Every structure is written in structure tokens, then in C-alpha cells.
Amino acid sequence: MKISTKGRYGVLAMFDLALSGNEVPVSLKSIADRQSLSEHYLEQLFGPLRKAGLVRSVRGAQGGYLLARDPDSITVGDIVRVLEGPIAPVECVQPEAGGDEKQLARDCCGRPEVCPTRPVWEKLRDAMVEALDSVSLGDLVRQARERRPVPMYYI
Amino acid sequence: MKISTKGRYGVLAMFDLALSGNEVPVSLKSIADRQSLSEHYLEQLFGPLRKAGLVRSVRGAQGGYLLARDPDSITVGDIVRVLEGPIAPVECVQPEAGGDEKQLARDCCGRPEVCPTRPVWEKLRDAMVEALDSVSLGDLVRQARERRPVPMYYI
DNA sequence: CCAAATTCCGACTTAACTGCTAGGATATCC
DNA sequence: GGATATCCTAGCAGTTAAGTCGGAATTTGG
Known part of the structure; x- marks a missing residue:
């Protein structure tokens, strides 16, 4: 009765993407670093996510991924369905x-x-x-901001 | 995101037990026959179910299993937790x-x-x-009886 | 134009888990 | 005493999970 790491990491990575503002492409490397995941493994997840139309990719240097839709219109269920099946x-x-x-x-x-x-x-x-x-991803982002007001340099 | 056959077969077998009235012990063989399951595999499930106090066993010829409690007090969740973990x-x-x-x-x-x-x-x-x-198992039994009024020989 | 960054793709690997099966010991009824 | 059961442990073949690896294609900054 567990969901696999695909689902868990996928939701976490998509959350990271949503939190990053969605203005410039975010590389898998930076997501992997921030969330302590394997970059290569993330690649496997983002292929299906792209084909399913949840993210857009930008190839080449300074490339990366962007959410393809509004964070409020992408639910955790959408992500899980792509990565884990029905x-x-x-x-x-x-x-x-x-x-x-x-x-x-x-x-x-x-x-x-x-x-x-x-x-x-x-x-x-x-x-x-x-x-x-x-x-939705939007919900998760708002929840996270409530707990940790703004991504700022306090120290 | 699937539950394994342990959980599925376990719930089905416990339902069979509940449907059988709980007056005389029901053997795993008869459950296996009725529900088209492997008897040996059912054995593996009933060990834990007994240790968890959901069923009582009667050894020897004409032996078998009985629900240890009222069918209404045993939920599907109880069974799943025993066989699949938290x-x-x-x-x-x-x-x-x-x-x-x-x-x-x-x-x-x-x-x-x-x-x-x-x-x-x-x-x-x-x-x-x-x-x-x-x-609960009681709920399942009542639902089943509604659809198929009484276990009788129609043919 | 070159080098670095990055997505894209497919194959491979290792370990664990799933779903059974086998065999035998023990207990009980007729 | 023999048939019928539960009980217990072990093994095993197939699948899945969770990554790793190597390399091709694409884009940007210098």
C-alpha cells in the first residue's frame, strides 16, 4: 500500500519547480541538489511528465524544465497518475x-x-x-510559504 | 499504489468466513475451493490473522477457522493492517x-x-x-445477501 | 566556432519483494 | 488408526523498484 519513489520524488520535484516561480527554466541538477535526489533518476521521471504535458523542457545550456500549466491546475493526482499509473x-x-x-x-x-x-x-x-x-501544486506552495515565510537570506 | 494479493485474498477469505455463519469451523480447503484460491497460500495468511486475534482456529479433522469476534466489529482495515502492514x-x-x-x-x-x-x-x-x-465484514455480508438473497439451491 | 551545460534515450544492474509451492510435524475427530 | 486439519519453515521463479551508466542531440555564452 505504498507509493513508490517515482511518485514521491516526482511530486517533490514538481513542487520544487512550482516554488521556483516558473519564469526561467530550472535544471534537474538544481532540483536534485536542493531536494537531495539523483539527477539521473529524475531524468527518468521527467520524460513521462513532459509527454503527459505537465512540464515543458528547454534544451541546452541554461535550459531546464518549466511547469506547462498553472500550478493551481496541476494536482498531486495528475502527477501520481503519470508516474504510477491509474x-x-x-x-x-x-x-x-x-x-x-x-x-x-x-x-x-x-x-x-x-x-x-x-x-x-x-x-x-x-x-x-x-x-x-x-x-494542487499551488496549494503546496502556499502551505510551504506560510511555514517559512519567504525564501530570503536571514543569516 | 496497489494492495497485494495477501490483502485481497485475506479480505475475500474473511468475508467467506463471515458469510458461512460462524457456527462450525470452516476449513481453508473449502474457502480455497469456493473462492478459487490456493489452500497453501491461504495458510500463510491465516497464521498472522490468528496471531492478531481476528480468527480462532480448531485443529484436527472437522477443524478450521472461525471469526474471533463479531463480523460487525472486524473492519476491512483491520485485515489489511495485519496482512499488509500499516x-x-x-x-x-x-x-x-x-x-x-x-x-x-x-x-x-x-x-x-x-x-x-x-x-x-x-x-x-x-x-x-x-x-x-x-x-466491516458484517457490511459486506449484508451487501452480498441483498444482491443474492440467500445461499440456496435454485437449480 | 568551441566548450560547457543540459535534455534526451536506452540499456544494464542489484536487491528486494510477490506469489506461490513443498514437505513435514502436530493435533483431533470418527 | 487413519483421514482430516492446522501449523511451521523453507525454497524458488518471476517481477518490480530504484537506481546507474554511457552517450547522442541541442542550445547558450564566451
Whole structure:
């Protein structure tokens, strides 16, 4: 029941990007240094994030990444879905909503009748989706600024 | 973000136990047959479940397992915690409640200041705990009976 | 135009975990 | 006493997690 480092590091890196203002590109190296992550490993995460349209890249010296959208419009759920796949505690409740749920319900667990435990997993899935989609990068940035007023040189 | 087969099979097997009335012991073999699971694999799950006090065992011929408590007092969360460990999306929010949360908060992610993404994981954890603890075996049994009125021989 | 910085891409590695299976000891009912 | 069970420990093949490595392509500053 854990999310992997992909999800954790991905959210942290995206938070870092959001906190950095989004005016000039931010290099993975600087993110890796600030957040104590492996630069090479971050590369693996930003490929999918770019393809999913959550970040834009700028190649070459002084290049890096920028959020592709407003921080308030990017939820933690968006990031997790890209890096970890569909938010679902078990495969048979993966579509997350609508679609061919009805059909899935019948085949679930390889039995013809409806799986008796399915309702719990659906409830769990919905709770997870709600929790992750209700928090945006903008929210995280504002929370962080409250705790540590402004990124300034006190010392 | 998936729960493993331990959790899935465990909940299904406990549901089977609850559905079976809890008057005579139910053997793992019969559960395995009904739910299409491996008997040997179920054994691995019922050791911990017994040690955690969720089921009682009766050894010998005509033996098997019984729920140790009222089906309404055993939640899906109880079962999942035994078989999958603490319900928490990341390690640094594991205590689930109270305790030395404050202290953990500071050391989280190996940095001295508070981890900026921690609030999301706490929110997710709480949502998961609430979803899993709000459903009992009794609830599942009643739901199942509604759909398939009574376990009777129709054919 | 060159060198440094940086994204981009794919392969490789190591360790741990998952999902079983095997075999046997012990207890109990008929 | 034999069939039926739980109990316990070990092993094992396949997958995944978490990174590492090396190098190509692209851009900027000097």
C-alpha cells in the first residue's frame, strides 16, 4: 500500500519547480541538489511528465524544465497518475470512473457473479482519488510559504 | 499504489468466513475451493490473522477457522493492517495517528525543516484509513445477501 | 566556432519483494 | 488408526523498484 519513489520524488520535484516561480527554466541538477535526489533518476521521471504535458523542457545550456500549466491546475493526482499509473488499489477497479465499469464488475476476480469485496475497493479508490486530486501544486506552495515565510537570506 | 494479493485474498477469505455463519469451523480447503484460491497460500495468511486475534482456529479433522469476534466489529482495515502492514502511502506518515508524529515530521525525508509534501500524504493516509475502517465484514455480508438473497439451491 | 551545460534515450544492474509451492510435524475427530 | 486439519519453515521463479551508466542531440555564452 505504498507509493513508490517515482511518485514521491516526482511530486517533490514538481513542487520544487512550482516554488521556483516558473519564469526561467530550472535544471534537474538544481532540483536534485536542493531536494537531495539523483539527477539521473529524475531524468527518468521527467520524460513521462513532459509527454503527459505537465512540464515543458528547454534544451541546452541554461535550459531546464518549466511547469506547462498553472500550478493551481496541476494536482498531486495528475502527477501520481503519470508516474504510477491509474489510481486504484486493485486492478479490477482501475477505470476510476464511468466507462465499462459495469462490464468489468462481472468479470472481476474471474467469476461470473459480482465480486463481493469490490465495493470496498471502489470506495477506497474514490477516497484516494479525492484526496490526491484535491491538492494542487499551488496549494503546496502556499502551505510551504506560510511555514517559512519567504525564501530570503536571514543569516 | 496497489494492495497485494495477501490483502485481497485475506479480505475475500474473511468475508467467506463471515458469510458461512460462524457456527462450525470452516476449513481453508473449502474457502480455497469456493473462492478459487490456493489452500497453501491461504495458510500463510491465516497464521498472522490468528496471531492478531481476528480468527480462532480448531485443529484436527472437522477443524478450521472461525471469526474471533463479531463480523460487525472486524473492519476491512483491520485485515489489511495485519496482512499488509500499516496503512500509509509513504513510510514517514506511518504511525497513522498520535504518537510521535511531531518528531517524525521533522526528520521526514532526511531534512531538518518540515517536508513540504508531507501534508498530502497525511491527507491520503487519512482518506485510506477512513475508507477501509468504515466497512466491516458484517457490511459486506449484508451487501452480498441483498444482491443474492440467500445461499440456496435454485437449480 | 568551441566548450560547457543540459535534455534526451536506452540499456544494464542489484536487491528486494510477490506469489506461490513443498514437505513435514502436530493435533483431533470418527 | 487413519483421514482430516492446522501449523511451521523453507525454497524458488518471476517481477518490480530504484537506481546507474554511457552517450547522442541541442542550445547558450564566451
